Amino acid sequence: MKVVLQDLVKQYPSSSSIAVNHVNLTIENGELAVFLGPSGCGKTTTMRIIAGLETPDSGHVFIGERDVTDLASKDRRVAMVFQNFSMYPSMTVYENIAFPLQVLKLSKDEIDRQVKEAAGLVGVGHLLQRSSRQVSGGEAQRVALARSMVRRPEVFLMDEPLSSLDAKLRIQMRTEIKRLHQETGTTIVFVTHDQEEAMSLGDKIVVMDHGNVQQVGTPQEVFFNPRNVFVANFVGTPTMNMFDGTVKPNGGGLCVDLAGIELKLPERFPGASTGMPVKWGVRPESVKLVDDGQPGDVPGTIELIEALGSRQQVFVRAADKLFSAMIDALHPVRVGENVHLRFDHRGTHLFNAQTGLSLAEPH
Ligand SMILES: Nc1ncnc2c1ncn2[C@@H]1O[C@H](COP(=O)(O)OP(=O)(O)O)[C@@H](O)[C@H]1O
Ligand SMILES: [Mg+2]
Known part of the structure; x- marks a missing residue:
């Protein structure tokens, strides 16, 4: 019924x-x-x-x-x-x-x-x-x-x-x-x-x-x-990485300034506008660790590693923030190692910091 x-x-x-x-x-x-x-x-x-x-x-x-x-x-x-x-x-x-x-x-x-x-x-x-x-x-x-x-x-x-x-x-x-x-x-x-x-x-x-x-x-x-x-x-384990930031202009588009880290925003966030206080988030599954950084990647240092069977959760310190990444257990990593973080933009999220509402276009 x-x-x-x-x-x-x-x-x-x-x-x-x-x-x-x-x-x-x-x-x-x-x-x-x-x-x-x-x-x-x-x-x-x-x-x-x-x-x-x-x-x-x-x-x-x-x-x-x-x-x-x-x-x-x-x-x-x-x-x-x-x-x-x-x-x-x-x-x-x-x-x-x-x-x-x-x-x-x-x-x-x-x-x-x-x-x-x-x-x-x-x-x-x-x-x-x-x-x-x-x-x-x-x-x-x-x-x-x-x-x-x-x-x-x-x-x-x-x-x-x-x-x-x-x-x-x-x-x-x-x-x-x-x-x-x-x-x-x-x-x-x-x-x-x-x-x-x-x-x-x-x-x-x-x-x-x-x-x-x-x-x-x-x-x-x-x-x-x-x-x-x-x-x-x-929703989601481990919890989504989430940081406070401000939207800024960037070339013809927009970026988010996370105090020490600037990330270009994809066009999926039509609700974002310059000056807006936001919360930017990325799921640990959408964070990759790469050795050679390219423009847009964020340099950091591995602080902690937790083995979880087929996966491992790696905590990386970057610009005073702690990011967690869920990666394959076979990917070789060690504490103290310098790496670059790369975010799969399909796994990133942006919210209005005042209302808490998503700025992504509805799917
Ligand atoms: N019999 C009751 N008398 C007074 N307050 C109650 C009573 N049952 C639940 N509450 C309150 O109502 C709210 C919702 O409780 P509840 O429905 O049991 O939540 P949940 O099942 O999600 O844990 C809580 O703040 C709880 O303290
Ligand atoms: Mg209950």
Whole structure:
């Protein structure tokens, strides 16, 4: 089912800041949308409003074509999975999954069919007769998914369901949620503060900060075309290099003066004008290290090297600034070495320092 949030506002009486600030959003039927943002940005509150567990101060929630704003949670056909799922310890895995169906007073055969189908989809079919005490954290999380699935929700809400799992299991479960989504076609809203998890899962990423939606786009859009400084800094690991500067004339075009470094600006930034205070950024993946400098390259000295498997992150000091570059692990480098930085201009970004907004032309 399609989910539409229309001008949602929520402020907790005990809190001075707004948890959800005029949020407008459309999640298409069958889409996997990810809410991404730092702790406290309003992700859980927005989810709880969709689920009907929290009442907005103003605004509307539509599921399908229906305005559900005043509808009780149980009548919304949404299922919510939380970070810390607990099973009923005295029950078997089977009984845990069957529980919501027993409440609905379905026949034994029908319950059996639905439990097995849901368990099979999340890969816990072989655990059904186990006691809840005998399953691992990852298995418990799958049981949680199966238990919410048997209610046949039209919308799945998952609030950081993987964050209590260890790194390896988290990546495995990510794949399974993606498969679950493909096989059921159910609309899923998934919350995380982990940008890598968001990028790997989402059809659509909703970047939030301080109750505001900062950008909505595909993983590629928010990575390659961040619309403001917040999104540019929050999305991508390692973080984008970003420095303050001023736009200046340069020949027939423009350059950015980063106090000690002058860089010609490509024509992609029609919003830039002479004298404007800006923030200039480049992703570490778009910084190359070259031995022989050409005009436009920036000389610097290697200060620190971090090995990261197939890649290495190299920190280079240039004109009092520290740049990070992500390069191939086999590229020979050593601390103290003099190098030149070369920026792939497709990976560079420019923002108005006052508004924080991107000066790049929209793609
Ligand atoms: N029950 C509550 N009472 C008061 N303030 C709350 C409550 N729940 C959340 N908040 C506040 O609302 C803001 C958004 O919180 P939340 O939606 O939990 O963010 P997130 O899930 O992104 O971490 C935060 O400032 C938080 O402190
Ligand atoms: Mg939360």
